Amino acid sequence: MFTPHNAGFLAIDRIAERCGATVNNRRCRALTATTKIAGRDVILAKPETYMNLSGIAVQALLHEFDADPQRDMIVLYDDLDLPLGRLQMKERGSAAGHNGARSVAGALRTDEWLRLRIGVGSEMSVLEGSRRGGKEYLLTQMRKPELAELDLVLDRVALAVETVLTAGVNAAMNEFNRRERNGPTE
Numbered sequence: 588m589f590t591p592h593n594a595g596f597l598a599i600d601r602i603a604e605r606c607g608a609t610v611n612n613r614r615c616r617a618l619t620a621t622t623k624i625a626g627r628d629v630i631l632a633k634p635e636t637y638m639n640l641s642g643i644a645v646q647a648l649l650h651e652f653d654a655d656p657q658r659d660m661i662v663l664y665d666d667l668d669l670p671l672g673r674l675q676m677k678e679r680g681s682a683a684g685h686n687g688a689r690s691v692a693g694a695l696r697t698d699e700w701l702r703l704r705i706g707v708g709s710e711m712s713v714l715e716g717s718r719r720g721g722k723e724y725l726l727t728q729m730r731k732p733e734l735a736e737l738d739l740v741l742d743r744v745a746l747a748v749e750t751v752l753t754a755g756v757n758a759a760m761n762e763f764n765r766r767e768r769n770g771p772t773e
Contacts, residue, residue, distance in 0.1 A: 589737075592665055594707050595663045596633050598741050598744040602631060605745050606622040606629075607622070608621070610632075615644055615648045616635050617634045617644040617647075617648060619631060619648075629752075632644065639690055642695065643690070645660070645691050645694060646694040656697065657697075657700055661748060663702075663705060664687055666704035666706055667707060668684075671709070671740075673740070674704065674743055675703075676751075677702055679699040679700070680698055706740070746763075747759050747762070750762060
């Protein structure tokens with residue numbers, strides 16, 4: 588069952604598919620794959636902890652690979668505050684009510700890490716600007732038109748990650764944070 592809450596994992600799967608990798612190795616409380624993107628070694632990871640505890644897996648992976656969260660990590664996750672089809676990349680910021688992002692920030696003791704937020708908000712949730720009813724919506728099976736829209740944004744997420752690795756964060760943010768390039772006309 589595909590729900591809005593699966594957007595981050597679906598993005599990891601899309602990236603893995605494009606690289607010919609399979610995310611099925613267990614490491615640091617996450618399913619992982621080692622692959623190359625733009626000639627660089629990359630670890631793709633999907634935490635196996637509850638989403639509210641995903642920081643545990645992220646912290647363990649960073650420790651195992653002696654990686655710097657500000658330099659070596661991109662966290663991909665669903666965001667109810669962005670409309671379906673949009674994505675937004677930020678180098679730092681608050682969790683904005685997202686429990687998984689809060690867990691990562693808490694485990695790392697910093698909000699300074701690159702995040703790629705994948706819009707899954709319904710028109711109603713974005714207009715209301717609230718998370719009321721968000722949990723139920725996030726866990727509801729997506730309809731075919733929503734899946735088609737999500738499919739398009741997953742390709743853009745994969746391109747955004749590749750752009751970070753080839754041209755840098757600023758170039759990726761300039762390219763992928765622009766509204767007119769993010770999806771349907773608003």
